[in-house]
Amino acid sequence: MAPILALLKAVLLLPFNKFIHKDFHDVVERMTLIDKLLFLIIHFVDKLGIWHRLPVFLGLIYLAIRRHLHQEYNLFNVGKTPTGVRFNPTDFPYRTANGEFNDPFNEGVGAEDSFFGRNVLPVDQKDKLLKPNPIGVATKLLSRRKFIDTGKQFNMIAASWIQDGSAIYGNDEKSLKKVRTFKDGKLKISNDGLLLHEDDGRAISGDIRNSWVGVSLLQALFVMEHNAICDALKEEDPELGDEELYLHARLVTSAVIAKIHTIDWTVELLKTDTLLAGMRVNWYGVLGKKFKDTFGHVGGAILSGIVGLKKPENHGVPYSLTEEFTGVYRMHSLLPNNLPLRDIDAPTGPNKSSPLSEEIAISNLIGLDGEKMSLVIGFTRLMVSMGHQACGALELWNYPMWLRDLISQDVDGKERPDRINLPALEIYRDRERSIARYNAFRRAFLFIPISKWEDLTDDGEAIKTLEEVYGNDVEELDLLVGLMAEKKIKGFAISETAFILFLLMATRFFTNNFNEETYTKKGLEWVNTTESLKDAVVRHHPEMINKWMNSSSAFSVWDSPSNAPNPIPLCLRIPQ
Template sequence: FVQEHTAVCDPLKEEYPDLGDEELYRHARLVTSAVIAKVHTIDWTVELLKTDTLYAGMRANWYGLLGKKFKDTFGHVGGAILGGLVGLKKPENHGVPYSLTEEFVGVYRMHSLLPDDLQLRDISSTSGPDKTPPATEKVPLQNLIGHKGEKTLSEIGFSKVMVSMGHQASGALELWNYPNWLRDLVVQDVDGVDRPDHVDLAALEIYRDRERKVARYNEFRRGLLLIPISKWEDLTDDKEAIATLREVYGDDVEALDLLVGLMAEKKISGFAISETAFTIFLLMATRRLEADRFFTSNFNEETYTKKGLKWVNTTETLKDVIDRHYPTMTKKWMNST
């Protein structure tokens, strides 16, 4: 997205030569921020929640039920339902200033998505019908973090890393799937010097929620008007998980920590996350758009410039962004749209 920002600056400078460097920077930052929000809304979220209902719902958040074609032709018409949240006449914060809440931080703990290793791919090979480059070596993810990790990533190369990640499935948000290398993490100071005390990030995440007084799992669900569990069998069908939960918490379901509950909870078909986490996601994804004047009253050519607004409106997916800067990567190795 640094390249995206630079790419936005170039046509803006050509179209509006009177803009100074600071104005160019700010306009390009605004456009790039909107692109990120749009990709997150109608592309990333629907991949995480792979159902037709969510696909339609997230697009309705941006375009409204009238849809993209109508909005591109006639502009924002009607309220949030018909025309979408983006382009509303004024922001709506429901009487509460928008912020990313502690509850949002609590459900966004997704380190289980990280694999133990990155399976590198040979992008110098010939692309086949399925566009899958042959696998080469595996690199432990713990070797790709910190100052040494940055050096290793640079040596591997951005395109190779991106293609390799794109052809590797993420981990599941389940119990017993927390990356082992994050359970014994060597953290560094800003100067790259290793700290003597290792970090168990899984334990730290539990501790942080407790320290910040984020509600335990059952109370959390009550706060969202969701049905709480009364026994472990309400949470999961996994007998081994039930036995372990009982070993840790006894029969006190009220003591269940939020993160543990989120990982143990039975998933809705097509969902990578739990229903509990999804409820917070849906709320915050909507609030992020409707409470921001740059997505409502100021989502216009006067604020973004005509060229900048067109850039946002014609970008639909992360693939569009990658294609602008790495067209060979998308053409040769990317199947998805």
């Protein structure tokens, strides 16, 4: 009987296998029937290369299918997984110093010193760590020739974005205590709006290692946000003490950062109607913000978004960021060579632009030198200058040269005696950490692999140089180089291959614990009424927005036009 069933199965799969790219036969064989059908849908669309040109609602369906398949087949645990409930979540109503006790089934999930997970099974490259030589690859394909920017889409504030609350608070008890005043729950900040500094010039903040003034400015802004939240919470409930105010404000500030990252920063990074809709669906669901604000979270993630779900969903694999996520988040090409400083005392020009006064090398704005320079320039002038400066494009030959001879720092922000070649090091790190090279990476994420350099790029010079470095073997292409060389979707500042890994994986503090009991009524209201970085800036520096920002988003170049109203409902729009 078994041979007959096997034969019948082979006959039924024959039409599938003829249509499906040969590299996917094995993975499709392991899928459920429903997943096979879903894969056929995205595979058909991928062959046509049209998902980003589909009407928005169809594009969202494509992305929802992809997300489901990647959650099923691209999450791999690293390390041991405890079974059964390990602790009572009510015993840990706040985020702990080192990230422990986030998941009731595994107290170590996402904590300091926990493993990075995997989206792709490790690919042993011990015999190819230096093939081709990382320094040669960086020199021939990455090193900046002439600065290429992103136009009006993405500015230097976007390039400095801090991503999560650990940059403000730190990752251990020592760091958390260092930044606190221990009065009314507040954090340390100077009267001029900048971070305070140690006697040796190091900034007092959660994470200062290998930092620069762009990050320091955002750290200072969110210290002010934290302190303002403390004031609001204390006004609502004067009985709250220092510790309670601090812990509640830390939760609220972290949620604000996550929300800004989801529906503002990512939307500007992937500036299309489809991704605007997708990011808002992530947070609010298809029913939208007004419905959710009025009736609360109704139904599952599709109707009301991930935030406020009854419980977090880890798809059977303990939550973690992954080695592959680290690999696609290498974005140092966003940094330009220089930051043109604006004259904030002069009258503004068209679209609230300020005249240039001088340029300062970005290499002078990193580390201890950068902190000293920030004290001279001041918060407002630095912020306005960064807001009006486009960041670099993520393309070949646009990696800053000064990062090839960089003084790195230890965990305490102290300079090390050695220098590093950062682009070469990043290529080497991917190989050392067994991250798949570009084509294998695409294959693992169910993207049709390239078979020749022309599939990757239309740039003749790039093709010639790729052949010079890698020969005709497209399988040897390093991930970082491939991501920079890949043809970009219109509106995308990153490659399609990198984008697909930007999955929002939730914790209980954004799901079943996203409530008034955990955040307080005022804290939850604070998160729900913050829609963008612009909202945070206007709370603390209203004059900055009124005088110098014309753009709709604080992450766009500030003198760019505001987004024009569009009467067509978002999900019914057709990308241009």
